[in-house]
Amino acid sequence: MSSSPAMAIAFKASTSYFTAQQLCGHSTWDQCQNGFTHLNERKSRKGSAALHVRAISRNLDLDFSDPSWKQKYQEDWDMRFSLPHITDIFDLKPRLTSFSLKKNRTPLGDNDGSSPDMWNGYVNKDDRALLKVIKYASPTSAGSECIDPDCSWVEHWVHRAGPRKEIYYEPEEVKAAIVTCGGLCPGLNDVIRQIVFTLEIYGVKNIVGIQFGYRGFFEKGLKEMPLSRDVVENINLSGGSFLGVSRGGAKTSEIVDSIQARRIDMLFVIGGNGSHAGAKAIHEECRKRKLKVSVVAVPKTIDNDILFMDKTFGFDTAVEEAQRAINSAYIEARSAYHGVGLVKLMGRSTGFIAMHASLSSGQIDVCLIPEISFTLDGERGVLAHLEHLLKTKGFCVVCVAEGAGQDLLQKSNATDASGNVILSDFGVHMQQKIKKHFKDIGVLADIKYIDPTYMVRACRANASDAILCTVLGQNAVHGAFAGFSGITSGICNTHYAYLPITEVITTPKHVNPNSRMWHRCLTSTGQPDFD
């Protein structure tokens, strides 16, 4: 562990830290009228000058007739989105950063004798990005998210990501570890690569990869991999994870034992909702054990189901790959007599991939996602609509998300190693239902079913994902050096931000049936309501 004189660690005696637990995902008036969890102001306690109680959790009852409700809400928001920092538990003085893009430049200016120029390269700790920019006039406006019945304007600020002038670690003494968890996702290697590059620019010499997800922390025989620019230089040229991934193995205390034994100061967790929950647990256990460790996550998932993020890396690439499957289904269906193309796409609990692939391909007649219920049979069911499409245009193409229509199938209680429910196969069910339906009504139909499964994610990141990975990976390192822990690095409302993991994992993000994007999808497919 780093422990130079400048970085000498002194515990703040009996400092309490309470994390905010958001009771509902979106904190809107209609979705969350039952109250919010509130963190109140920093308080000083008598007799302990250095001590500050960072946050105390209690329910915030919003009374909209109280003229100060908005102020209370905003204070609550600011507290919830404040970033856990190592100075919450350690008395530490920062030092000037070692991150500079020009030789001989320091945060104070150039010291190489050349004419001093201003380099506005650092993010001020008080910089913020606005999470929401639309002022909805009414709760009935498309996609509205309102706090109160009048849909008042309330500002949701989050911390801007990027390099700070001051850092809380001595780069030469830092041991940094990177782990990739959960399912594969295009761009994992790009993130690993950028984390390594950026750490080296700070001056970190000891960088290791943990193999096969959290498992690598405790599974005997899985050695840590030394990483450097030379090692990771070209890993972005292929898909997958250079370090390997895995599900399961959420043994927080063993993981932290291992972090302690390996003397890791910074842990970068690249993963989805589950991995973030793991990262939060690790961060909290490190605090409990008074370890000076920064745990910083980078949101990864092709499903795009992480709260507050515009998108997660890998999503764009998965949509692009999914389009290929849709295009093949279209070609097959278009060329067959009464062709029905059917494509099943990944998306365990969300329909973002299906919705976006349907929108981008422009070839889909019916898109079915988990967030929108539908019936297959009956006059207003999907099958009757397919019948109509064969009659009117001669062929049709259907896109279903993996998690769609689960209420129409027999449930299983089986879960995968991470505890995710194993879904019943709606794609195959749909294929059988279509076949049977057209057979029953005596209409010829030629069904072509395509399930690209892992093909949408077992590939290299496209250009836009590669850029996103680059920025997120760099920002993760800046966040760790800035002393934050228990945070994630994302893109929110087109800006790069740091968010506390606690807030991000309250619930997975879902397609809002009242959003303009879903409405656009319906406009594009021309499908009716199936209820």
Ligand SMILES: Nc1ncnc2c1ncn2[C@@H]1O[C@H](COP(=O)(O)OP(=O)(O)O)[C@@H](O)[C@H]1O
């Ligand atoms: N609630 C949780 N607390 C701690 N660790 C978790 C939790 N949920 C999942 N994990 C761990 O995070 C890792 C990845 O989770 P998983 O759900 O498979 O993928 P993802 O991170 O992509 O959602 C697994 O090793 C799993 O054991």
Ligand SMILES: O=P(O)(O)OC[C@H]1O[C@](O)(COP(=O)(O)O)[C@@H](O)[C@@H]1O
């Ligand atoms: O078969 P695997 O590897 O468990 O992955 C399947 C799952 O992975 C996903 O693509 C992404 O899930 P994660 O974000 O949890 O990794 C899901 O849509 C899909 O259900």
Ligand SMILES: [Mg+2]
């Ligand atoms: Mg998951």
